[in-house]
Amino acid sequence: MARAENKETASPTAKLVADVAKRARLRKKMTQDQLGKLIGFSAAAVSAMETCAQPASDDMLVGLERVLGDSMGIFERARLYMRMEAYPPQFKNYALLEQSAVRLELYAAFVVHGLFQTEAYARALIGGGYPTLSDSRVEELVEARTARRALFGREPTALIELVLEESVLTRGIGSEEIMRDQMRHLAKCAQRRNVTLQVLPLDCGLSGEHAGDRGDINLVETPNHERLLFLEVQDESLLISDPAEVSTRAQRCAKIRSQALGPRESLGLIKRLAGDEE
Incomplete structure (x- = not known):
């Protein structure tokens, strides 16, 4: 229930990052643990990001861009919007x-x-x-x-x-x-x-x-x-x-x-x- 509630209350950018990251991870046939090791986070942290239980941090977005970005810049661009959503x-x-x-x-x-x-x-x-x-x-x-x-x-x-x-x-x-x-x-x-x-x-x-x-x-x-x-x-x-x-x-x-x-x-x-x- 908590995860469903988080998905509903998450910001549009957090939802987009979660969906794109999960799709890109699955396309590359990576587990959450494998992705986590490559970007310096635990499998639990990757899972929390993908379910919107915890939005991706700035450091995580940098890692996602490096590993999953495929030079498209989507996670790099998301850093700006995530910061904007955090500001008062x-x-x-x-x-x-x-x-x-x-x-x-x-x-x-x-x-x-x-x-x-x-x-x-x-x-x-x-x-x-x-x-x-x-x-x-x-x-x-x-x-x-x-x-x-x-x-x-x-x-x-x-x-x-x-x-x-x-x-x-x-x-x-x-x-x-x-x-x-x-x-x-x-x-x-x-x-x-x-x-x-x-x-x-x-x-x-x-x-x-x-x-x-x-x-x-x-x-x-x-x-x-x-x-x-x-x-x-x-x-x-x-x-x-x-x-x-x-x-x-x-x-x-x-x-x-x-x-x-x-x-x-x-x-x-x-x-x-x-x-x-x-």
């Missing part, structure tokens, strides 16, 4: 835009931007939020969030510019070890050729100006060179295309960058916070 409703439209963007201009005032979070930082942040989520939902959201990092190595290359409030770097999330690893990850990201990472110092406002006092900004340039603005506050989101509003936020973002530390100085600060002195 208010984030789904932006997630698609983010992955196809040619340029991102980002400002994060409260926590490390999701695109730059480590798995452990994301788990501590999501698991410690409210309302309380089940362990399985936390893991689903963590996997979906960390999968976004594929954008860093995507071809064609996306230009990513991020400014973080210094308070974000010192606000403890999870544990000291998690924060050290997060700082090291930020430092690694900052050294990518397509990433510019700057820190807005705590004493920014002492100059009489603080352009980032109104919260996070996400500006996206699409492949068609349209500029869009995404705002998310208290689980509510807005996707804005009005040129005047987008322009205002773009100017604000530029002002924030001008008030931030330079990329080299920012990298040095992040390394010091990680305990890795230059």
Whole structure:
């Protein structure tokens, strides 16, 4: 009965993956155990995927593409749709835009931007939020969030510019070890050729100006060179295309960058916070 219920409640993508994977496995005359060994999963995990008792994870989809995909790319494509289904409703439209963007201009005032979070930082942040989520939902959201990092190595290359409030770097999330690893990850990201990472110092406002006092900004340039603005506050989101509003936020973002530390100085600060002195 439980399996029948899972089949009914499974997402359309999970059902498609289950059906295609089973048909491809049988066509190749493989048992569930044989397929599992080839993709690094147990026979029970393969069975759970085929009956929709447990949707395929991102790692399983990679394995299925390698073993059963026959160069069609169906399981690779399913990775995107599975991630979309895992995201909260208010984030789904932006997630698609983010992955196809040619340029991102980002400002994060409260926590490390999701695109730059480590798995452990994301788990501590999501698991410690409210309302309380089940362990399985936390893991689903963590996997979906960390999968976004594929954008860093995507071809064609996306230009990513991020400014973080210094308070974000010192606000403890999870544990000291998690924060050290997060700082090291930020430092690694900052050294990518397509990433510019700057820190807005705590004493920014002492100059009489603080352009980032109104919260996070996400500006996206699409492949068609349209500029869009995404705002998310208290689980509510807005996707804005009005040129005047987008322009205002773009100017604000530029002002924030001008008030931030330079990329080299920012990298040095992040390394010091990680305990890795230059």
